[in-house]
Amino acid sequence: xxGHAVESGSHLTQAGIEAAKTMAHEESAIxxxxxxxxxxxxxxxxxxxxxxxxxxxxxxxxxTDHMVKVTWTRDEGWHAPEIExxxxxxxxxxxxxxxxxxxxxxGMKVYRGYDGKLRLFRPDKNCARLNMSSARVALPxxxxxxxxxxxxxxxxxxxPKWLPKSRPGTFLYLRPAIIGNGSExxxxxxxxxxxxxxxxxxxDFSAPRPGTKPAPPGLKLLASKNDTRAWPGGFGYAKVxxxxxxxxxxxxxxxxxxxxxxxWLLGPEHHVTEAGASNFxxxxxxxxxxxxxxxxxxxxxxxxxxxTRGSVLELARERLIEGSxxxxxxxxxxxxxxxxxxxxxxxxxxxxxxxxxxxxxGTAYFITPVSAINFKDEEIEIxxxxxxxxxxxxxxxxKWLRDIMYGNVxxxxxxxxxxx
Amino acid sequence: xxGHAVESGSHLTQAGIEAAKTMAHEESAIxxxxxxxxxxxxxxxxxxxxxxxxxxxxxxxxxTDHMVKVTWTRDEGWHAPEIExxxxxxxxxxxxxxxxxxxxxxGMKVYRGYDGKLRLFRPDKNCARLNMSSARVALPxxxxxxxxxxxxxxxxxxxPKWLPKSRPGTFLYLRPAIIGNGSExxxxxxxxxxxxxxxxxxxDFSAPRPGTKPAPPGLKLLASKNDTRAWPGGFGYAKVxxxxxxxxxxxxxxxxxxxxxxxWLLGPEHHVTEAGASNFxxxxxxxxxxxxxxxxxxxxxxxxxxxTRGSVLELARERLIEGSxxxxxxxxxxxxxxxxxxxxxxxxxxxxxxxxxxxxxGTAYFITPVSAINFKDEEIEIxxxxxxxxxxxxxxxxKWLRDIMYGNVxxxxxxxxxxx
Numbered sequence: 088x089x090g091h092a093v094e095s096g097s098h099l100t101q102a103g104i105e106a107a108k109t110m111a112h113e114e115s116a117i118x119x120x121x122x123x124x125x126x127x128x129x130x131x132x133x134x135x136x137x138x139x140x141x142x143x144x145x146x147x148x149x150x151t152d153h154m155v156k157v158t159w160t161r162d163e164g165w166h167a168p169e170i171e172x173x174x175x176x177x178x179x180x181x182x183x184x185x186x187x188x189x190x191x192x193x194g195m196k197v198y199r200g201y202d203g204k205l206r207l208f209r210p211d212k213n214c215a216r217l218n219m220s221s222a223r224v225a226l227p228x229x230x231x232x233x234x235x236x237x238x239x240x241x242x243x244x245x246x247p248k249w250l251p252k253s254r255p256g257t258f259l260y261l262r263p264a265i266i267g268n269g270s271e272x273x274x275x276x277x278x279x280x281x282x283x284x285x286x287x288x289x290x291d292f293s294a295p296r297p298g299t300k301p302a303p304p305g306l307k308l309l310a311s312k313n314d315t316r317a318w319p320g321g322f323g324y325a326k327v328x329x330x331x332x333x334x335x336x337x338x339x340x341x342x343x344x345x346x347x348x349x350x351w352l353l354g355p356e357h358h359v360t361e362a363g364a365s366n367f368x369x370x371x372x373x374x375x376x377x378x379x380x381x382x383x384x385x386x387x388x389x390x391x392x393x394x395t396r397g398s399v400l401e402l403a404r405e406r407l408i409e410g411s412x413x414x415x416x417x418x419x420x421x422x423x424x425x426x427x428x429x430x431x432x433x434x435x436x437x438x439x440x441x442x443x444x445x446x447x448x449g450t451a452y453f454i455t456p457v458s459a460i461n462f463k464d465e466e467i468e469i470x471x472x473x474x475x476x477x478x479x480x481x482x483x484x485x486k487w488l489r490d491i492m493y494g495n496v497x498x499x500x501x502x503x504x505x506x507x
Numbered sequence: 508x509x510g511h512a513v514e515s516g517s518h519l520t521q522a523g524i525e526a527a528k529t530m531a532h533e534e535s536a537i538x539x540x541x542x543x544x545x546x547x548x549x550x551x552x553x554x555x556x557x558x559x560x561x562x563x564x565x566x567x568x569x570x571t572d573h574m575v576k577v578t579w580t581r582d583e584g585w586h587a588p589e590i591e592x593x594x595x596x597x598x599x600x601x602x603x604x605x606x607x608x609x610x611x612x613x614g615m616k617v618y619r620g621y622d623g624k625l626r627l628f629r630p631d632k633n634c635a636r637l638n639m640s641s642a643r644v645a646l647p648x649x650x651x652x653x654x655x656x657x658x659x660x661x662x663x664x665x666x667p668k669w670l671p672k673s674r675p676g677t678f679l680y681l682r683p684a685i686i687g688n689g690s691e692x693x694x695x696x697x698x699x700x701x702x703x704x705x706x707x708x709x710x711d712f713s714a715p716r717p718g719t720k721p722a723p724p725g726l727k728l729l730a731s732k733n734d735t736r737a738w739p740g741g742f743g744y745a746k747v748x749x750x751x752x753x754x755x756x757x758x759x760x761x762x763x764x765x766x767x768x769x770x771w772l773l774g775p776e777h778h779v780t781e782a783g784a785s786n787f788x789x790x791x792x793x794x795x796x797x798x799x800x801x802x803x804x805x806x807x808x809x810x811x812x813x814x815t816r817g818s819v820l821e822l823a824r825e826r827l828i829e830g831s832x833x834x835x836x837x838x839x840x841x842x843x844x845x846x847x848x849x850x851x852x853x854x855x856x857x858x859x860x861x862x863x864x865x866x867x868x869g870t871a872y873f874i875t876p877v878s879a880i881n882f883k884d885e886e887i888e889i890x891x892x893x894x895x896x897x898x899x900x901x902x903x904x905x906k907w908l909r910d911i912m913y914g915n916v917x918x919x920x921x922x923x924x925x926x927x
Contacts, residue, residue, distance in 0.1 A: 223756065332608040
């Protein structure tokens with residue numbers, strides 16, 4: 088409310104003032120998320136850190152010693168955050184999150200730098216997106232800055248052991264999530280919610296799983312035929328569980344046919360949207376000869392606003408311009424284009440020899456080149472650079488991002504964590 | 508495989524026969540769901556049954572004494588089913604169902620008949636639909652007949668106490684569900700799954716919540732403006748969590764504006780699909796004067812194939828025909844139409860005085876008349892019968908269904924449960 092209105096000469100009646108006071112009181116009773124209230128209970132059964140890219144890590148079942156938990160209730164708001172030993176969650180079988188997908192999450196990585204420091208990459212972006220996703224599935228709002236503080240505190244505790252300085256160039260996967268976990272089966276916004284955060288041992292997907300041969304470089308994508316990931320008026324832009332489970336069947340069918348990911352198309356014109364759970368970029372020459380880096384736009388709320396996607400675009404717009412010191416003999420200046428584009432455009436570019444390269448961008452798969460797309464049972468080959476390992480733009484942008492993540496360069500996007 | 512091929516003269520080599528044997532062995536190692544393996548552990552802390560439509564019941568947090576649990580693993584298939592005391596589920600924070608909405612459920616009711624018997628209504632339909640929903644979110648398949656057996660056994664134990672013979676005409680809500688609950692954060696089909704089933708004390712939504720005034724009869728619907736519930740290539744036809752949580756925000760906005768449910772429209776032509784979490788029916792006269800009962804079609808896989816919806820259509824097709832003994836002075840024969848239809852058609856029918864009535868049909872809201880629809884900020888009034896409580900078709904069909912559910916008539920859809 089507007090404070091001025093309560094001053095003398097206000098049109099508020101006494102009853103109105105009382106009502107305003109009552110409201111203010113009620114509002115203050117609903118507590119905000121407050122990282123300064125954090126309670127820490129150390130793990131009593133710490134575990135052994137597995138080897139990098141070991142089978143255990145590829146199984147993606149191992150978390151670090153601790154986890155963050157914060158309860159929210161409709162009546163009281165956010166309770167005091169806690170860091171405690173990693174362990175099971177308990178909830179009644181009628182918890183909303185198990186039936187109605189009242190759940191959202193973030194995917195981030197924490198990096199052990201070559202300079203020995205621990206870093207997050209643009210954590211403010213993920214914290215803000217989690218808040219947005221939470222609202223989309225009727226879960227509560229919070230101050231993203233406070234979540235960022237909890238994240239740093241958590242990683243300050245588990246980072247030194249689980250991402251040791253003896254392993255520069257490695258990372259952990261960080262998974263914050265919010266779920267409606269109260270005992271209530273009503274089809275409505277949950278009255279009790281849990282925000283939690285765990286750190287998972289995560290493989291480098293470009294390395295082979297122990298006991299298997301290295302995969303050829305480059306992802307092979309299968310363009311979706313009947314399944315649609317997201318739709319106008321839907322929730323494709325939010326990182327909510329509802330975007331993932333329903334996509335697994337198409338993904339599994341693709342794997343059976345020898346493809347790594349689904350390239351999600353939309354509508355009768357076959358607009359290109361995302362690849363698997365990553366954003367998708369293509370580099371082509373236009374019919375007029377202009378070199379372009381193209382990706383789907385955020386407008387329409389179909390695709391996820393990937394942090395990696397945004398960073399690729401920002402770096403490209405800053406560095407891939409005429410006269411830039413970052414240009415190389417292989418990588419010249421390029422137009423950056425966010426627009427709706429279609430699979431038939433890619434097919435045409437391929438046929439006319441204008442297709443330069445393509446790659447996916449996201450946290451899980453980072454920057455990974457794409458070597459082929461199957462569209463309507465025809466496979467389009469995509470150039471993979473001179474040595475067949477990656478297109479030049481993908482390789483250069485990947486290097487820039489790695490340099491920031493692992494502290495080879497000092498950059499505002501690399502946020503250093505204070506360690507215990 | 509075809510058994511004949513293994514006989515003499517077969518083209519199978521010895522190696523092929525060995526391989527077939529191995530496969531057969533592996534297949535037999537994956538166990539099917541088998542209700543005969545049920546283990547029962549009685550509750551040690553049975554609770555008190557609350558009053559019908561009490562505040563506790565309206566809170567929808569109370570379940571009966573027991574629950575069904577069946578574990579499935581990728582390596583072993585379905586484990587032995589268990590009935591045990593109702594209580595919390597435990598899972599690791601990285602369980603798939605908490606992040607990727609690998610979850611599906613059913614909503615059913617069990618009825619205490621006026622003849623003293625306990626009945627389910629067409630449980631085979633729900634068991635089959637759960638199996639279909641499970642497949643849609645990469646969860647395992649099972650024999651629906653076995654699930655039906657578990658359901659009956661469970662209700663045979665908890666029914667006598669929680670739905671006592673002293674309360675004819677009451678019901679419990681039955682909630683079977685399947686979730687990916689193993690410890691694995693990979694974006695893929697879960698390797699460990701839990702099928703569970705609980706029975707919830709459920710209010711009669713047509714009765715007032717204790718301490719509140721009775722609501723006027725008839726639901727007021729707000730036609731969706733920007734949000735879309737389901738789309739071609741999506742999963743609107745499956746009863747998966749992903750269809751629910753993302754719809755809560757629109758529902759809450761509707762409630763704030765004084766509407767009970769969202770009427771979900773699709774596409775630029777505003778096709779009418781579902782209302783809230785129920786199917787939607789309208790009765791109108793065509794411009795040519797034909798009386799029609801109209802609902803959205805299953806083709807296109809946009810709407811849920813409601814058991815109540817199907818039963819309304821079947822009964823209407825059987826009983827609302829010329830010469831039927833079921834016709835009344837108010838309710839004559841009618842054409843039954845499943846087709847795509849639009850909100851502008853309803854508006855036009857209303858303006859031309861051809862709108863007869865409308866109702867929703869589903870398990871939670873059963874058959875409830877609709878009194879108004881807000882479309883593009885204009886409210887369309889819908890006739891509510893002579894006494895303002897319900898249109899005649901809704902009232903008659905509701906009575907037919909209740910008679911089956913509560914044993915006033917003997918009908919194959921009412922499945923009697925053997926009680927302990």
